[in-house]
Amino acid sequence: MAFNHHNSVCQLGYIGFGVSDQDAWDDYLTQILGLQSNGDNGQGTRYYRMDENHHRVITVPDEKDDICLIGWEVLNDQVMENVIQRLEAGGVAVHRGSEEECNAKQVSGLAQFVEPNGIASEIYYGPVVRPEVPFNSPRGISGFNAGLQGMGHIVLAVDDYDTTLHFYRDLLGMGLSDYLDFEMMPGFRAFVAFLHCNPREHSLAFAQAPAPKRLLHFMVEATTLDEVGATYDLCLDKAIPISMTLGRHTNDYMLSFYSSTPSGFDVEFGAGARTLDPETWTVQRHNSVSIWGHRRPA
Ligand SMILES: [Fe+2]
Incomplete structure (x- = not known):
């Protein structure tokens, strides 16, 4: 279904x-x-x-x-x-x-x-929305791709893959978008599930993995590629650690980079993702995280 x-x-x-x-x-x-x-x-x-x-x-x-x-x-x-x-x-x-x-x-x-x-x-x-008070970014970001696609996505490290899939798919009702099966670190294969609940390719992803925190990263999507580049420059200028360089993902086609937040987990800042049609989408499987880029800096 x-x-x-x-x-x-x-x-x-x-x-x-x-x-x-x-x-x-x-x-x-x-x-x-x-x-x-x-x-x-x-x-x-x-x-x-x-x-x-x-x-x-x-x-x-x-x-x-x-x-x-x-x-x-x-x-x-x-x-x-x-x-x-x-x-x-x-x-x-x-x-x-x-x-x-x-x-x-x-x-x-x-x-x-x-x-x-x-x-x-x-x-x-029924959340309060205030179109009469337009979003106004303190650093001049023209806007975010949120609205009906939600705030972005989160990627979690979970205790048990099957229990988590059952909860989000069968109880909350989300749809499966794709699987990612790849060698995360030498000797450790990660199996990640990506789920959607609107045209955003995934709002949630998770993998059964030992990790110090539940949240591996969250993602926000700007509306222009130039603002991704400008934010990348800003991180370099302010010496904010880059966890993954600019790149484009295989599943949502997001052009993004990852930087470290004050709490240690990462934020993915991207733009230019593709969307899916939940009515006709067929599940895909990927063996690589990215089409290009997303390298770990030396
Ligand atoms: Fe992501």
Whole structure:
């Protein structure tokens, strides 16, 4: 059965990071990546915009320096009810958000649960959007490719591949885009699954791998290749470690580079990806991460 957004999550709406140095993150998100600060809740949670939505990235104080929240959008209250029922039938404890919890996330409805790798997660519908206050990047990024494709994508290191696939595909309802089977390091073969929930080629990817953090990287997509180049230059100028040089991926055709964030995991900054049609997409398998580039600097 093909992915159907009337019965599943429809975008990676927002992600939260638990970070030990929120000020360093504030600088990084706004001055390097070009997101727009959108204030805080008075209790340590800070919000950042990438488009007309109230927030796409959240930071909270936490020594773990890892992803601490995954927010998945659904079309409306009826879809949310369907997904809740599937989660509960699958043995997942779901907490229905109170009015106060919905207000804190600026959404109309919310349900919270923990995904199989221990990451706090939620599904929501009806987020506050403010087209009357256009996105305005503090470093002049013209905009991000977010909107209906969501904030970007995340790549996780998971405990068990099959359990995680079952959760995201069969309970949240995402569609499989492709597999990547490659030698990540000498002697270690990684098997990565990539999943979609809208035309973005993948909103989530995961591999069963021993890693110090759950989040391997997150990706944001600018609207022009020149802004990827300019951001690459900015990282070089500010001596921000480049983890992977410019390159183009085999699955989503993203032209991107990877740099290190203040929490140690990477951010992929890209543009120019292809999209897929969830109705007609057939699963692919890749043996290489990139068509060209994405080299580890010496
Ligand atoms: Fe990526």
